[in-house]
Amino acid sequence: xxxxxxxxxxxxxxxxxxxxxxxxxxxxxxxxxxxxxxxxxxxxxxxxxxxxxxxxxxxxxxxxxxxxxxxxxxxxxxxxxxxxxxxxxxxxxxxxxxxxxxxxxxxxxxxxxxxxxxxxxxxxxxxxxxxxxxxxxxxxxxxxxxxxxxxxxxxxxxxxxxxxxxxxxxxxxxxxxxxxxxxxxxxxxxxxxxxxxxxxxxxxxxxxxxxxxxxxxxxxxxxxxxxxxxxxxxxxxxxxxxxxxxxxxxxxxxxxxxxxxxxxxxxxxx
Numbered sequence: 001x002x003x004x005x006x007x008x009x010x011x012x013x014x015x016x017x018x019x020x021x022x023x024x025x026x027x028x029x030x031x032x033x034x035x036x037x038x039x040x041x042x043x044x045x046x047x048x049x050x051x052x053x054x055x056x057x058x059x060x061x062x063x064x065x066x067x068x069x070x071x072x073x074x075x076x077x078x079x080x081x082x083x084x085x086x087x088x089x090x091x092x093x094x095x096x097x098x099x100x101x102x103x104x105x106x107x108x109x110x111x112x113x114x115x116x117x118x119x120x121x122x123x124x125x126x127x128x129x130x131x132x133x134x135x136x137x138x139x140x141x142x143x144x145x146x147x148x149x150x151x152x153x154x155x156x157x158x159x160x161x162x163x164x165x166x167x168x169x170x171x172x173x174x175x176x177x178x179x180x181x182x183x184x185x186x187x188x189x190x191x192x193x194x195x196x197x198x199x200x201x202x203x204x205x206x207x208x209x210x211x212x213x214x215x216x217x218x219x220x221x222x223x224x225x226x227x228x229x230x231x232x233x234x235x236x237x238x239x240x241x242x243x244x245x246x247x248x249x250x251x252x253x254x255x256x257x258x259x260x261x262x263x264x265x266x267x268x269x270x
Contacts (some may be wrong), residue, residue: 032130046161064192067211073211077185078166081201084116085165095132095196099144106144113140116201122211125175128189129156130197137175145175152176160184162197170233175204181205183233208234222247 006229080173084090089112099106113126128138135147135156152175159169166187173182183203188195208225212234215223224235224247 037110063215066211069214070211073122074185075123078122078200080240081166081185081199082191083188085189085199087112089102090128090189090199092193092196094130097132098134099130099136099138106138109138110140111145113138120201122203122207123201125174127200127202128197129175129200131157131160132196147175149176156198159198160188162188165191170227172200183208205234208229222250 015157034265089108094105097105100111107152109128113128116126117123125139125141128136129147130136135153137145137147139145147156152173155172159172167186169182169184169186172186183205185201185203187199189197189199212223212225222235223231227233
């Protein structure tokens with residue numbers, strides 16, 4: 001007959017059992033979660049870097065496309081203005097024509113200037129300055145206006161004396177007005193020979209501001225057009241705004257390396 005001897009082992013104290021269970025649980029959790037945590041952190045670091053690069057690349061692509069679109073629009077206007085400067089209606093005979101008396105010639109000029117304005121949506125007004133015996137400015141908006149101010153006449157003639165046939169002007173005023181915030185493309189006429197006047201294409205500043213606004217990618221950014229000397233021409237915020245130190249420093253830095261063969265910023269005193 002087998003005899004089983006039962007021995008009563010003393011129970012472990014509760015504190016010891018609690019520490020044992022906690023250590024066991026920590027070991028199990030560490031074994032289970034540590035690889036997952038390492039993988040998660042690695043994926044986060046790699047993913048954040050990749051996402052950052054993708055966002056930067058996307059923003060750069062959007063910015064370049066917007067810049068190309070604006071450059072394309074302005075280059076197209078320059079090309080069109082050159083073609084118009086060679087139009088037979090702007091030949092040298094206008095130098096000796098009294099536009100106030102020659103109704104037919106004047107009406108043809110009105111229609112031509114109206115067509116020019118409608119052909120390009122970014123253009124607000126088109127002016128033709130004729131430096132004849134009585135210098136006048138013809139426009140589709142105001143008709144014929146005599147250039148009576150010596151300051152205005154000196155400004156127009158200074159533009160005509162430029163060596164360039166076509167160029168951009170920042171702040172060139174309309175005749176008998178004080179427009180400080182105009183942006184205009186000027187082309188001497190006729191396209192060949194001794195010029196007698198200029199075609200002036202004043203841009204619609206609101207539309208130009210809208211184009212520049214497309215360059216902004218966020219509230220923290222800033223977009224603007226400056227001339228080759230770092231002076232502001234137009235900004236996304238319009239004509240009147242307080243420039244931040246960042247914008248001023250950036251414009252100054254760009255102005256040191258910016259060159260533009262069609263840019264000729266002029267401002268004539270009135």
